[in-house]
Amino acid sequence: MTVPVAWDENLAVELITERSALEGAMLPILHALQEKFGYVDSRAVAIVANTLNVSRAEVFGTISFYHDFKRQPPLGRTIKLCRAEACQARGAEELAAHLENSEGVQIDGGYHNGVRVETAFCLGNCALGPNALFDGDIFGKLDPQSLSELYAAASRKAGARQ
């Protein structure tokens, strides 16, 4: 994962313009902004709207619709923990409760020790759950110990960046 940079309007304009000729350019643009800055800054909304000749409401509406697009700069790192049926059948709920109790983190709450744990619904590894996704890597067959280790590693990485 690339480390997000601080908001920079010129850079944003560049990212947006580069992709503006694509058919249905909105999602590729929002992904590029999110990838670069770690979130989609509200200052980007007007630029995207002008470039794609759509209303600001349409841009804002698109950003707010999708779970992936964040509107605030990240305060740390995010672990996506799968809690869909197949992982539930392999103990994902007990694992989630364990993580909340042992680490004091609230799932889908805020950052705690630099880490946010987000619920995901299916990471496509349903025979080897419970699963989590962190930093583009997938972790299967999680148990209380390996999940706590992953949480600690994420927390260290979050600390290293600040």
Add this chain to the structure above:
Amino acid sequence: MSIRVYIPRDAAALSVGAEAVAEAFRREAATRGQTVEIVRNGSRGMMWLEPLVEVETDQGRIAYGPVSARDVASLLEAGALQGGDHALRLGPTDQLDWMKRQQRLTFERIGVIDPLSLADYCAHGGLKGLKAALAMTPADVVEQVRLSGLRGRGGAGFPAGIKWKTVHDAAADRKYVVCNADEGDSGTFADRMIFEGDPFMLIEGMAIAAYAVGATKGFIYLRSEYPHAATAMESALNSAKQAGWIGRDAFGRGKPFDLELRIGAGAYICGEETSLLESLEGKRGIVRAKPPLPALSGLFGKPTLINNVLTLAAVPYILAEGGKSYADFGMGRSRGTLPVQLGGNVLHGGLIELAFGVSLREIIEGFGGGTASGRPIRAVQVGGPLGAYITEKELDLPMDYETLAANRAMLGHGGIVVFDDTVDMAKMARFAFHFCAKESCGKCTPCRIGATRGEETVAKIIAGTNVEANIAIVRDLCDVMTAGSLCAHGGLTPMPVLSAIDRFPEDFVPAERKTAAE
């Protein structure tokens, strides 16, 4: 001479340490002065054996698994590079019972070849379908697909040939072909395995589809939860472009076909085809009312062929071998093979491709070996989060669209999730509503509000408040959602809910009675 070793790069294998195993093989082989050529293949689909390492020997490919990085030194000591004996040695991969009992048409190459090598793809029968298609008229290609009896593998099971013909017959200046790779259903991973294990097959299927319906542009819409699949497909697309089978002259005589990979943004609803099209257009993924059908007015208002990954991936075989030879597999109106994805609380989970008609019991007990926990099977959810929960007694039902539908269940995308006897079905019913509410696009009221009210009402049932009256409310609500929702998201959420209430009524009795009964 260098020895070829296969170590999967499939996300399932990576999730249990395949990267570290590959690293250990490189290191340990080097210290012993042995040269190994490590091929990062897809997964054979035997997930409980991942990371599954295969060594190419005179006796064929010998499998070892599950291998951890710690095992590598002892494997090399035991002469694993020559197929030597070891506690983890499973024997020749092709002779393993799990592999031998399958009928792999779509998954034939997966786990076998180097997924990113175009040469390997062609050496294993790749591109035969596209070449055969280009030698026919587009109408004849459509006819082969119709003959094959192929039905949409995304869940609805609509005959692919009819959809293709509709787009083929539509007159327009521009047409699109779109691949729905927003595989969000829990318990499904076949699409992901194709992206990571044989991406060229999907590209070939899409090229055939584009040629058949007269499309010049294609989009693959992949969910963002699959970063490894995205990387593999990006690389495959580049190779296909360089080789010229995508681009300005893709179909010869100056006929272009351009193909782009697009990544979703974490919205389950975008697996619904009209919502996916909205998303591709750059909008909120709000479901469209049908008609007009996407086949006539789809992406940017143009005729659009939109099919699931498994549907398009079946096409190269159909064109290479003929529609009839595909239709020879299967039962009733379900022709061909179905890649079944077995997951959840199961001992031996993974990918099983078989002709339609095999019983659920054969899959879950025969292949799966029962639960992973060793406890009795209590419930099985077939067809994703919107599929019905069925009981252990019903496992003799065959995997067939019509038979399952007649038994108040559905096949969906072929995902099977097994639960043992610790499952609380009232909680699963609540979860079905919760998931529906979380992922509803919000356009129609039955889904947007019904799901939230449903979750609250099941919570009351779980708490033991007015249980019978609240069950009646849930049933009424399910009626409204089934009949009044715009798409399958709200329309099918009642499936898991009602199947839980009807088939597992003992989980919906007031808490005090439940305690008394125990």
